[in-house]
Amino acid sequence: MKYMTRMSAPWAIILFIAMTPATLPCNAAQSLDDETAKIVSGIEAKYANKSFSADFEQASRLTALDVTEIAKGRAWFSHPGKMKWAYESSDNHEIITNGKELWIYRPEENQVMIGDAAPFFQSGSGGAFLADIRKIREEFTVEPGKSGDNFAQLVLTPKKETPELAKIRITVDLPGYEIPVVETENIYGDTTKFIFTNIKFSTFDEQIFEFTPPPGTETIEID
Numbered sequence: 001m002k003y004m005t006r007m008s009a010p011w012a013i014i015l016f017i018a019m020t021p022a023t024l025p026c027n028a029a030q031s032l033d034d035e036t037a038k039i040v041s042g043i044e045a046k047y048a049n050k051s052f053s054a055d056f057e058q059a060s061r062l063t064a065l066d067v068t069e070i071a072k073g074r075a076w077f078s079h080p081g082k083m084k085w086a087y088e089s090s091d092n093h094e095i096i097t098n099g100k101e102l103w104i105y106r107p108e109e110n111q112v113m114i115g116d117a118a119p120f121f122q123s124g125s126g127g128a129f130l131a132d133i134r135k136i137r138e139e140f141t142v143e144p145g146k147s148g149d150n151f152a153q154l155v156l157t158p159k160k161e162t163p164e165l166a167k168i169r170i171t172v173d174l175p176g177y178e179i180p181v182v183e184t185e186n187i188y189g190d191t192t193k194f195i196f197t198n199i200k201f202s203t204f205d206e207q208i209f210e211f212t213p214p215p216g217t218e219t220i221e222i223d
Contacts, residue, residue, distance in 0.1 A: 030137070030141055030142060032142060033144070035144065035152075036142060036143070036144050036154070039152050039154060039172055039174075039177070040136060040137065040142060040154070042172070042175075042177035043133060043136075043172055043177045043179060044133050044134070044136075045177070046176070046177040046178065047130065047133040047179075048079070048133050048134070049079045050079065050201050051076075051077065051078040051079070051201070051202065051203050051204060052076075052077055052199060052200060052201045052202070053074060053075065053076045053077070053199075053200050053202070053204070054074070054075055054196040054197065054198060054199040054200070055072070055073070055074050055196070055197045055198045056072060056073060056074065056075055056085075056194050056195065056196050056197075057070070057071075057072045057194070057195045057197075058070065058071045058072065058192065058193070058194050058195075059192070059193045060190075060191075060192045060193075061190060061191050061192070061193075062190050063188060063189040063190050063191075064188065064190075070089070071087055071089040071091070072087070072088055072089060073085060073086045073087040073088045073089070074086050074088075075196075076204065076208055076209075077130050077131045078131065078204075078206060078209065079131060079132055080099060080131060080132040081097065081099035081117070081131045081132055082097065082098055082099050082131060082206070082209040083095070083096070083097050083130075083131055083209070084096045084097075084208050084209060091106075092106070092107060092108060093105060093106045093107075094211075096208075096209060096210070096211045097117045097209065098117075098209040098210055099117060099131075099209075100116070100117055100118070101114070101115075101116065101117060102114070102115045102116065102117040102222065103211040103213075104222075105211060105213070105217075109218075110216065110217055110218055111217065111218045111219075111220065112211070112213045112217050112218070112219055112220070113219075113220045113221075113222050114219060114220070114221060114222065115221065115222025115223075116222075130179070130182075136154075136156065139158060139159055139160075140156035140157060140158055140159060140168070141156070141157045141158075141159060142154055142155070142156055143155045143157070145169060149174075150173065150174050151171055151172060151173055151174055152171075152172050152174060153169055153170065153171050153172070154169070154170050154172065155167060155168075155169050156168040156169070156170065161187070163186060163187050163188070164186050165184060165185075165186060166185050166186055166187045167184070167185045168182065168183070168184050168185075169181075169182070169183045169184075169185075170182050170183075178199055179196065180195060180196050180197070180199070181193070181194065181195055181196070182194045182196070
């Protein structure tokens with residue numbers, strides 16, 4: 001499908017924030033070392049059942065083409081699996097999901113793509129840990145990465161690997177347990193790195209996770 005080719009860069013992996021499929025099997029809980037378990041518990045307490053927003057910068061690198069594409073904007077998250085990504089780059093667009101339906105709106109093209117969120121994310125493009133922090137324990141193997149006095153890194157490996165997602169590396173600020181950096185990698189070595197700033201935990205109108213196309217907007221169904 002032409003659109004899927006287009007969205008593979010710069011933001012195919014953007015949707016890693018969205019959700020891994022609910023159909024994935026739940027394996028037995030992993031036994032974590034004390035320090036890793038403390039960090040996972042800390043981010044669970046920080047993010048579980050919370051609504052928050054953040055500014056983001058995104059760098060998507062396609063290894064085979066030696067190309068890096070940059071984008072930025074603001075994102076909103078709410079439990080479980082609700083998101084809105086508003087891009088402010090030259091290719092202005094919005095990605096919106098209420099956890100069930102998905103809309104990809106391109107105002108400059110007067111076009112919206114509409115689909116069912118769950119099948120769309122069954123490619124395994126990521127984990128829903130920002131909108132449902134429980135996904136970390138349920139669907140990933142967690143290992144410690146780099147660490148310092150005021151940060152720690154966790155390396156998440158999907159229990160069911162897909163071509164689109166081989167690893168996720170998250171940086172956790174200490175002692176506050178906010179997540180300012182998330183980087184995904186697929187089996188081809190392509191990476192997408194998000195830097196989150198101005199993170200605000202607060203409630204907001206859940207209607208932002210719904211979308212009604214303006215009159216005259218071209219509607220395309222996502223297969």
